[in-house]
Amino acid sequence: MNLEVKNDNFKLCLDALRENKVIAYPTEAVFGLGCNPESETAVMKLLALKHRLPEKGLILIADSFSQLEPYVALRELSVLQKERMFASWPGPVTWILPACPQTPRWLTGRFDSLAVRVTNHPLVKKLCSELGKPLVSTSANLSGREPCRNENEVYNQFGSKFPVLIGQTGGRINPSEIRDALTGNQIRPG
Template sequence: MNPSKYLFGSLNFCIEQLHQHKIIAYPTEAVFGLGCDPDNKSAVMELRILKKRPIKKGLILISDQYLRLRPYIDEQKLTILQREEMLSRWPGPITYVVPASATTPYWLIGFSKSIAVRVSNHDSVRELCCGFGKPLVSTSANLCGKPPCRNLVEVEQQFGLNFPVLHAKIGGRLNPSEIRDAISGKIIRQG
């Protein structure tokens, strides 16, 4: 194992872990998330195994800016008004389900032709994505059957002391992000 040159739990440590195709835990608006490089199949599949999330279910991508999400979105299937509505709500705690581009890997979208995306306003998420230069996979940090982690102690209890986690606090929201269909505008999950 290659030892890190950065302090465990620091932003640079977590970015280094992402570049090494590792899974990390990081704070979001309401809970800690688990994330990895969305383009690295082995990292995403390891995350799916850890979460016991079947391949048929899609994953959320989170980013600091819309530009990083564009390669995963089939923008031609969104009207100007649909895209403007989505962009007017970002950055913020609203996830949109959008048509996936033809190049979006199956390990992200499962059996769907769409992908869930969010531009976060949480500083830690924004710093991670900016430093990594890409969006991250985002799913709640919890083992199957356990509640999502809301602080570092809970992350350590569920995943162990050596699990890479960004040492920062979640935002002030009580509920995970709202999920909305970008085409129909329908709310899929209340936030």
């Protein structure tokens, strides 16, 4: 019985993504807000929910690097830079890579780069796999509020009708570490 509810919940969230809606889902540390990165409409809905300026850019989270490859200019990284990045995945390390020229500005913001992560969270991996593409990933919280760590906190901030993929976070205390792939410099500790 419980498994059926979870499967229905998963399908509801997957359908919402396919309809270019925003959902919340558990990640390694907190719940994230996500949407179809190829839909400007969906991304603008997400940014409006967060009260986030489009020029700040966003993170894409994926099941595998092949889902991220169309968005980033991997050829601009040296062998060592690629090895360092791939050694951290799947896992809670987000890397900032040069973006491909065709990567939409609604993802990169004012930058010529894009933040990307290959997750090891099983629910997010399944969601990206079933969708066939990465998700936009930003912490699930209203401006000035703490990021949500469970579905009840998401409902409290976004309303009881908000589509939430029910599940546990990966148990990490801090959001993902962010590093610059070109320099190796840490932008945000994890």
